[in-house]
Amino acid sequence: DIQMTQSPSSLSASVGDRVTITCRTSQTINNYLNWYQQKPGKAPRLLIYGASSLQSGVPSRFSGDGSGTDFTLSISSLQPEDFATYYCQQTYSTPAFGGGTKVEIK
Amino acid sequence: EVQLVESGGGLMQPGGSLRLSCVASGFTFSTNYMSWVRQAPGKGLEWVSVTYSGGDTYFADSVKGRFTISRDSSKNTLFLQMSSLGAEDTGVYYCARTSGNYQFYSYDYWGQGTLVTVSS
Numbered sequence: 083d084i085q086m087t088q089s090p091s092s093l094s095a096s097v098g099d100r101v102t103i104t105c106r107t108s109q110t111i112n113n114y115l116n117w118y119q120q121k122p123g124k125a126p127r128l129l130i131y132g133a134s135s136l137q138s139g140v141p142s143r144f145s146g147d148g149s150g151t152d153f154t155l156s157i158s159s160l161q162p163e164d165f166a167t168y169y170c171q172q173t174y175s176t177p178a179f180g181g182g183t184k185v186e187i188k
Numbered sequence: 189e190v191q192l193v194e195s196g197g198g199l200m201q202p203g204g205s206l207r208l209s210c211v212a213s214g215f216t217f218s219t220n221y222m223s224w225v226r227q228a229p230g231k232g233l234e235w236v237s238v239t240y241s242g243g244d245t246y247f248a249d250s251v252k253g254r255f256t257i258s259r260d261s262s263k264n265t266l267f268l269q270m271s272s273l274g275a276e277d278t279g280v281y282y283c284a285r286t287s288g289n290y291q292f293y294s295y296d297y298w299g300q301g302t303l304v305t306v307s308s
Contacts, residue, residue: 114291116294118295125301126233126298127298128294132292169232171233171294173288173291174291176235176248177223177235178235179234179235
C-alpha cells in the first residue's frame with residue numbers, strides 16, 4: 083500500500099498569511115492526487131484534483147502543485163472561512179487519504 | 189443541483205448488521221461511480237468501497253468480506269450493507285459521487301453523512 087504523509091499535522095496562521103501544506107507519498111503516483119477541505123461537523127469539500135486543477139467554485143487563492151511523490155496545497159492569503167482541516171488523497175492505487183492538516187487561527 | 193442524502197445509521201451491537209442508503213439527485217446516477225468514505229470520531233478519512241457504473245465493486249481490506257455495496261438505479265439509491273460490525277466500524281459514513289475514470293478521479297459531491305455507532 084502507498085503510505086501518505088501530510089505535514090504539518092497542524093499549524094497556526096493569521097488572516098492574510100500564505101499557507102502551504104505538504105503531502106508526500108511512499109511511491110510515485112504521477113499526478114493522481116486530490117485535496118479536500120473539511121470543517122467541523124461537515125462533509126469534506128473537493129478543492130483540487132489531478133494535483134493542480136482547481137475544482138469549479140473554489141476560490142483562486144487555493145492552488146495545488148507537484149507530481150511524483152511530493153505535492154503541496156497553498157492558500158495565498160488565508161481567509162477566516164479557510165480555517166479547517168485539509169486532506170490529500172491519492173487515487174493511483176487503492177484510494178487513501180493523508181492524516182490531515184488542521185489550520186487554526188493564530 | 190447535485191444532492192446526496194444518506195440514512196440508515198444508528199446504534200448497533202457488536203456483531204450486528206446494518207444497511208445504509210444514499211439517495212442521489214441532480215445527476216445521472218446510473219452512469220456515475222459512487223463511493224463510501226467513513227470517518228471515525230476525531231479521526232481522518234478512510235475510503236470504504238466503490239461501485240463502478242458497469243457493476244464492478246471494490247472494498248478496503250478492513251471491510252472486505254463483511255460489507256457489500258450495491259445500487260438501485262431505478263430509485264437513484266446507493267446502499268452499503270454492513271455485517272459483523274465491530275467497534276472499529278464506528279463513525280460517520282459518507283457517500284460521494286466519484287467523478288473521473290481509471291486512476292484520475294475525485295469525490296466531487298458528498299452527502300451530509302450518517303453516524304454508525306457500534307457499542308454494547
